[in-house]
Amino acid sequence: MKKTVSVFLALIMIFSCILPAAAAEDAEEIPTVYVIGAHKNDIYNADGKTIYPIEADLGATIKEALLPCLSELAMGMLTDDFSGYAEEFNSSMAPIYEELILDKNGNVTNGSYTRFHYTTENFPKKDSGYGVWDYRFWYDWRLSPTDTAAELKDCIDRVIEVTGKDKVQIIGRCFGANVIASYLELYKDHAKEFVSDVSYYSSSVMGIDFMSALFSGDVYLDETALNNFLDYYVYETDLISDETAGELIVTLVEILRQVQVLGLTGDAFVNFFNMFKGDLLPLILRNSFAGWLSYWSMVTPEKYEQARDFVFNTDELKKEYTGFIEKADKYYYTVQLNAESTMKELREAGINFYNFTKYNYPEIPLYEGASAQGDADTSVFRQSFGATAADYNTVFSEDYLAAVAPENRKYISPDLKIDASTCLFPERTWFIKDLHHDFFGPLQNVSMEIMRYDMTVESGRLPQFVTHIGNNDDTNGENLIPTVGTDEDADKIPNSIIHSAMRFITALINLFTKLLKEEFNLSLNLDAIR
Secondary structure (H helix, E strand, C coil): CHHHHHHHHHHHHHHHCCCCHHHHHHCCCCCEEEECCCCCCCEECCCCCEEECCCCCHHHHHHHHHHHHHHHHHHHHHHCCCHHHHHHHHHHHHHHHCCCCCCCCCCCCCCCEECCCCCCCCCCCCCCCCCCCCEEECCCCCCCHHHHHHHHHHHHHHHHHHHCCCCEEEEEECHHHHHHHHHHHHCHHHHHHHEEEEEEECCCCCCCHHHHHHHHCCCCCCHHHHHHHHHHHHHHCCCECCHHHHHHHHHHHHHHHHCCCHHHHHHHHHHHHHHHHHHHHHHHHHCCHHHCHHHHCCCCCCCHHHHHHHHCCCHHHHHHCHHHHHHHHHHHHHHHHHHHHHHHHHHHCCCEEEEEEEECEECCCCCCCCCCEEECCCEHHHHCCCCEECCCCCCCCHHHHHHCCHHHHHHECCCCCEEHHHCCCHHHEEEEECCCCCCCHHHHHHHHHHHHCCCCCCCCCCCCEEEECCCCCCCCCCCEEECCCCCCCCCCCCCCHHHHHHHHHHHHHHHHHHHHCCCCCCCECHHHHC
């Protein structure tokens, strides 16, 4: 039934929302510079070997490190000194990232380089028929976006030169938006002269909450967020590749929920983690994710200074990493804190901003407030520069809806999950339901069309609230249909504890049988989380 209704609605949308012919004649085609997101560019070492994506045998690494790490952890619990555990853990993990991380001044080291990089050569000389891929801006995603901004400026100049056009429009995907925000702040006059429109897809300009929790040491396991995460990734996806193991985990979750110990489990985890996080987390972060300045630009403004003091937690470290910290500070103090005011200023100068925010996925349950609505990486609030959202798997209360001013009720989503009236540019912010953070296909052509014809949410063919259906690789926008009403799926009612326990025992027996027959090979389908 759902599929039939979706197809019907899609057909209505396609045939009833064609752009006016007059608009098609009047609109000028403008070349698009597309700024890719982080991790979308492979990295090689000086010998030409791929070092990202990481190809290390993580299973073997964990197996080799398990016994010494557990020994040091036990010793730490006896002595209340976890430095030995931190060093042991780090000795296993750091080699995986040592060729990837930046040096202590925030520069590329060991001669590593990206597979693709922007150059002034090989730009197609086009005067029409521009596509989103024509002028793709490649860069080293490990660097600070404030360093990369100068290259983006040069790229814009080159595109204008080869096309003969006066202006370009820019699209930024996730971290690509941070690069654009840095360019807009540092080269404001250049942008006013040469940029007509800016579109952000799942922007991380204002940070990512779960990353901020890790960097600040403020890890919190919220029971509701954990339940949301388990519900989606255990029940709705094939995260566990082995059916027997999957059944075992599903039933165990049901039992824990029925005896109401998930909250206790979460508290126990946080209490245990807090014992040694001060020794372990800063050391591990400096030698992995926090060794990339790009990740520092994704720390939320509320957590940045706390995160900086947590990761570089001694005066000696602050002095040692002075150059690195200065670059991280530059994004925070110069770009992030001024991002919204700069966007307003540039809009007054004639640059149109368009924002595409995705939602209806559970957030990673590592921070207080992780029950928020998001796209599995970034919350609606962060992506949209301030939209209000009901928590994941809930809708706005009647009291909330009654308090919305009459002129703002048009900004409430039909599924009662999003209030766009509180975001920075509600008239140019669209919300796409059921499109994951990592997928952008249907937005590419649609956003270019929206920019070309200077659309708002009340004009053109794309309503403010749409739902993505079908194939994630769709690039025509035909898989975006108007969001209609609240979700049809009822909350799952768990089985009785006796029924769950019987299924758990059966799955456990099956698992041991597979182990004895050497037929069991547990692996995680990490694509399920993407």
